[in-house]
Amino acid sequence: MNDLGSPDRLTETRAALAEAMALHEQGDLEGAELGYRSVLAQGYRAAEVLPLLAGLLGRLSRPEDALAAWDQLLAIEPDHKVALHEQGLTLHWLGRTAEAIATLERACAIDPDNPIAIGNLAVVLADAGRNLEAIRYFRRALALQPDNLHLRHQVRRLGSGSVPFWHIPMMNDAPRNDAFEAAIKAAIGAAGPEARVLDIGAGSGLLSLMAARAGAQKVVACEMEPMIAEMAQQIVVQNGYGDRIKVHAKSSTELAVGAELDAPADILVSEILSSDLLTEKVLDTFEDAHRRLLAPDAVVIPRAASAIGCLVASQNLADYAFVGDVSGFDLSAFTAFAPQRLPIHGTMTAWDRLSEDLELVRLDLTQKKHDATLARLCIPVTASGRAIGIVQWMHIDLWQGVSFDNHPDRYTDGGWLQVLHSFPEPIEVVAGETLDIAVGHDRITLILLPLTESRP
Template sequence: MAGELDLARERYCEVLGHRYRVADVLPLLAGIAALKGDTEAAMSWWTELLLLKPDHVLALLEKGALLLKTGERAEAIACFEMAATVSPDNPLALNNLAVALAQADRHHEALNGFRRLARLQPENVMPQHQVRRMTSRIVPFWHIPMLNDVRRNDAFEAAIVRAVAARGPDAQVLDIGAGSGLLSMMAARAGARRIVTCEAVPVIAEAAGRIIEKNGFADRIDVINKVSTELAVGHDLMSRADILISEILSSDLLAEDVLSTFEDAHARLIKEDALVIPRAATAVGCLAESDVLGDYCFVGEVSGFDVSEFSALSTNRLPVHGSMTNWRRLSLDVDLQTIDLTRKKHAEELRRLEIPVMADGVATGIIQWMKIDLAEGVEFSNHPSNYCDGGWLQVLHPFPKPVKVRQGSTFSIMVGHDRSSLILMPATLEEACA
């Protein structure tokens, strides 16, 4: 077989030397080079063909595939884009372009490509599967359980109803982080007539627009596909907002850049006396002991080998699904960190906190949850005693190593934040368990 390929290549090169039917011979030479694993030669032949015929679809597809294989994603995407332009309904061109975009982490463009292919081939399961796969990569899983969290929804709506009643139906409402559009629709149902909501993720913004229209509020709510820091008063909003609503708090309080977002809103987007929902949020927690959770964070001897050094590479936070894990509290609840979302500026914080220990045990870390102040008399908490597997989960902040604690003593931790994440670290690890 190899000898036959070599002979064929010789003959085709002879034909090419006479410049006879060049556009027909070059694909054959490129194909032979590819079969022999000579990527560089195959690329060269396809490039030569494209110099003769820049819109040669096969050459664009094959060269694009070789470029993608060698890691040259931008060049591969350019080839596939050209092929899709020349042949708009070519399934292979659409599929290859979407795959290359996905590999280049251009997920939204990849999703649109797979959607286009799914419309072109409704009977083909593969593009439908890719649409779902790409959507799952773009849209975090927690959106659905959060929407199904009745207690959270009721608390937000109670605060929103009070705010709209206080400021009147013509108040400008700004909702940062539209998601499904739920909070904006609550404001509209409460009587607000001017609502702007922004959403950075295109596919989520599109869904919010459809949901808002379906529920009859499209005349009151404008969905803008931007991050809030790109909004401009006088362009996206008629005026600075009288009411700010946002649910961008994460389970561990700060991970979604909440402080920078609220600071920017105070500086540019809302009035001095604007009502802010939520007004504040507090991280609450307790020392916890758990063999189950410990197995997610620490390792010692495995199959007769000491691999404990790998514990240094473990996660610094672990979502806790209340119905899926067991843990024992070693202290009462302690307020760890409060952030006042009505403040215009926030600096990093770090302080020492003494936690009274109520039981002997080995502390895996701090189990943390939230207490949210939405309005006067309106609070929400995902306390683990009566709340699990909702939109906001409890979070384990594991210590670098398990720590022995004694009933009646106090355990010192350094607590604070670096503006984007909570800091919860033992002040000392003198009693750390090996």
């Protein structure tokens, strides 16, 4: 039974608290804990003692006990800013992310001008992969503390970390942009300004802006990465087309006629081609668009895309694709894990051509349905050498007479790279002979596999 009513007991308890605080300061954390707990048992100044105890338990690496102390404090003062903030951090430490976020959100709601709490909430959201919310909170914290270099760094880190590096070189790829704009202008010229345009994978909003500049009155765009979608809408407004272009932060598979689109679109513009054509799921996306979002006779830009390639020899690239004896050990078994597809800068990497250019796979994007394919391709060898694989690039057909390619002899520093599809092992080939390979796709990757046994 607490008996602080007696002056002696009160004096004793005060002294016990002073002693516990002195021990705390001297670094005797165990002793201080005992002292704080005895003071709390007397019911003396709990709201002041509990933060000291909770902080000490945190330093003793006892997060569960610290949480219990913060809980006790919050039972006394439910809106205690420090308790909520510290409890949120402790929950994060324990990996209880959802509770940490909820607690820090409460802390920030109660203490909206505290850049430290806001920054910590941003950190936990970023750890949880909720990057858009995280960057918004980091920006809010930065607005409160504009000179805080850590916050400035976090805003940049999160923005650039959420967006693939190739976006900016892709935007600066003038031949690519000009080809798309020529096709978009031609399509809108033919269909008229009332044609409904759908842009799948808006990125910066560039293709939608081109469509609006070409006269399209209504462009519905979607971008599945929310941070990019927010930026696209901002750029659209900054460029004066906010009344004609609406960017939805959604995957195209989440759009519907009757919701984001008032009627099926007459023109699809979409640049979701990866360097090997398929890995951005262009077939799934275009099939879904044809089935649900486009008018039956809709114009599709691009209307076809081909993977082109040639057989190559290269010691440089072989070092990325095969391993053998290293420091006197046989590590060759590790070649089983070699990259099947290695993005390369064709103009910057030394390689020798062992065949002419060949079309490997062609995708007709106006088709409503695509099956996986596999066929035998017989490659005439034009130079003898040690073939390590196929260097592949692409050719895009955008409109009658409008096309684009990233041929490695002339294309450099754009959004696309060339791709080395390495063989499982090098193959010695002889000019005048042929090499048979299996060529096709499984809808999301190209398949390029030699059918010929390797020769010593």
